[in-house]
Amino acid sequence: xxxxxxxxxxxxxxxxxxxxxxxxxxxxxxxxxxxxxxxxxxxxxxxxxxxxxxxxxxxxxxxxxxxxxxxxxxxxxxxxxxxxxxxxxxxxxxxxxxxxxxxxxxxxxxxxxxxxxxxxxxxxxxxxxxxxxxxxxxxxxxxxxxx
Amino acid sequence: xxxxxxxxxxxxxxxxxxxxxxxxxxxxxxxxxxxxxxxxxxxxxxxxxxxxxxxxxxxxxxxxxxxxxxxxxxxxxxxxxxxxxxxxxxxxxxxxxxxxxxxxxxxxxxxxxxxxxxxxxxxxxxxxxxxxxxxxxxxxxx
Numbered sequence: 001x002x003x004x005x006x007x008x009x010x011x012x013x014x015x016x017x018x019x020x021x022x023x024x025x026x027x028x029x030x031x032x033x034x035x036x037x038x039x040x041x042x043x044x045x046x047x048x049x050x051x052x053x054x055x056x057x058x059x060x061x062x063x064x065x066x067x068x069x070x071x072x073x074x075x076x077x078x079x080x081x082x083x084x085x086x087x088x089x090x091x092x093x094x095x096x097x098x099x100x101x102x103x104x105x106x107x108x109x110x111x112x113x114x115x116x117x118x119x120x121x122x123x124x125x126x127x128x129x130x131x132x133x134x135x136x137x138x139x140x141x142x143x144x145x146x147x
Numbered sequence: 148x149x150x151x152x153x154x155x156x157x158x159x160x161x162x163x164x165x166x167x168x169x170x171x172x173x174x175x176x177x178x179x180x181x182x183x184x185x186x187x188x189x190x191x192x193x194x195x196x197x198x199x200x201x202x203x204x205x206x207x208x209x210x211x212x213x214x215x216x217x218x219x220x221x222x223x224x225x226x227x228x229x230x231x232x233x234x235x236x237x238x239x240x241x242x243x244x245x246x247x248x249x250x251x252x253x254x255x256x257x258x259x260x261x262x263x264x265x266x267x268x269x270x271x272x273x274x275x276x277x278x279x280x281x282x283x284x285x286x287x288x289x
Contacts, residue, residue, distance in 0.1 A: 020180075027176040028211045030167065050218070051227060052211035056181045072197045073185060075206030077233040077276075085226070108198055139197055 001067060001101045001112075009096040010060045013123075018088040021049040024056065048085040054120050054129055059096035066098075068137060070112060076134030083127050091123040099132075111138040151222045153259025153284040156249055162220040162263075164246035167212060169204055171240050177208045204238040209267045209276050216245040217265070221282050228260070229281035232267070236275030244268045247280070259284040 018039055026033045028050045086092065100115040118131040174188050186193035187203055194202045210232045217227050247265035254260070260281055267276035 024180045027173065027180045028208070028215050030170065030173045030176075050211055051214050051230070052181075052207055055183070055207045055211075058182050072187070075234055077206065077231070077278075078210060079229075079231040080210075081229050082227060 004062065004066055004098045005100060007062050007066075007098045009062050011093050011095045012058070012060045013091055013093045014057045016049070016053075016086055016088060016090040016092060018047055021047050021053065021086070021088055024053045025050050028052070046087045048087055051080065051082050051085065051129070053086055054080075054092075054094075054118075054131065057092050057094045057120065059094050059118060062096075062098070066114075068112075069141065070110075070137035070139055071141060072108075072137065072139035074136040074138070076113065076136045078134070079132040081130045083129055086128060090128070092128060093121045093123075095119050095121075106136075106138065108138045111136055151220065151225060151284055152287040153252065153254070153261070154287045156252065156261060156284065158249050158252060161246065161248045162217070164244055165216050165219075166242060166244045168242050169208070169212075169238075169240050171202060174202060174204065174208070174240060177205055177211075181205065181207060183207065199237060199239075201239045204240065204243070206232070206234040206276075209234070209238065209243075210278075212243070213245050213265055213267055213276075213278065213280070217263070217280055217282055221284060224285040226283045227280060228283050230278065231280070232265075232276050232278035234276055236269065236273065238267070238269050238275050242270040244272075254286070257286070259286050 023033045096116050096118045098116050102113040104111050114135045116133055120128045122128050178184050178188055183205055187197050188205050191202055214227050214230055247263045249261055249263050251262040260283055263280045265278045265280050266274045269275050
C-alpha cells in the first residue's frame with residue numbers, strides 16, 4: 001500500500017450553485033433549507049459558502065484504486081488553508097495526493113491511517129484552498145456489509 | 148458582533164462560546180449536502196455494529212460548526228484563513244459547544260491576523276476535537 005504514496009487522483013470539477021450553497025449553509029446552522037426563488041445569474045448574488053463546503057467536492061478514486069483492507073472509516077482530522085471563499089458560479093477542481101500510509105494498532109483493532117493533501121482550484125487555476133487530511137479505516141474487512 | 152476589528156481583541160480573549168443541539172435530522176441533512184453517506188452517522192444498528200453506542204457526528208460537521216462559530220464572531224469583514232482540527236473523541240447527536248481563546252495577533256499585508264486555540268466539546272463538557280485557527284480581522288479605519 002505504501003506504493004500509493006505520491007499517487008494523485010484524477011481531477012474532478014464541480015460547478016457551484018447558489019442553491020447548493022444555501023442548502024449547505026442551512027445544514028451547518030441546523031436550519032431547514034430556505035424556500036426561495038433562484039436569484040438569477042450566479043454572478044449577481046455572491047452568497048458565501050461555509051468553507052467546509054469544500055468537503056462536498058469529492059475527489060475521484062485513485063486509478064488504479066487504493067486496495068482498502070477495511071470497511072469502516074473514521075475522519076481523523078484536517079488542516080485547511082482557505083485562500084478565498086467559495087461563491088456561486090465557482091468551478092472548483094479537486095485533486096488528492098496521498099502523502100503517507102501508516103498501519104497502527106488502536107482501540108478498535110488494526111487501523112490504517114491515510115494522510116493526503118487535497119488541492120481545490122478555480123477555473124483560472126488559482127488555489128481556492130488546500131487541505132491536509134487523515135482518514136482512518138478499521139474493523140470489518142472491506143467486503144463485509146451489514147446495512 | 149458585526150464589525151469586529153483587529154484592535155478590539157487581545158491575546159487571552161475568549162470569543163463568546165456557542166452551544167448547539169445537533170439532532171439526528173441535522174446529521175441526515177449534513178450527510179446529504181456533504182455527500183458523506185457513511186451509515187455510522189444515521190443508522191443506529193450500523194453504528195453499534197461498528198463499535199459505537201449510537202450514531203455519531205461527522206468529523207467534518209464538527210469542523211464546519213467551529214468554522215461557522217469563528218466566522219460569526221469575526222463578522223462580515225473578517226474571514227477564517229486557517230483551520231486545523233483533530234478528532235480525538237466520538238460525539239453523539241445532542242448538545243455540543245464551540246469555544247476557544249486568542250493566543251497571538253499580528254499585522255500582515257494590511258490585515259490583522261489572530262491565532263486561536265479552539266475546542267469542540269460534547270454534552271459532558273469533554274474536549275473531543277481540539278484545534279487551531281487563524282482569523283483575519285479588518286484594521287480599524289480600513
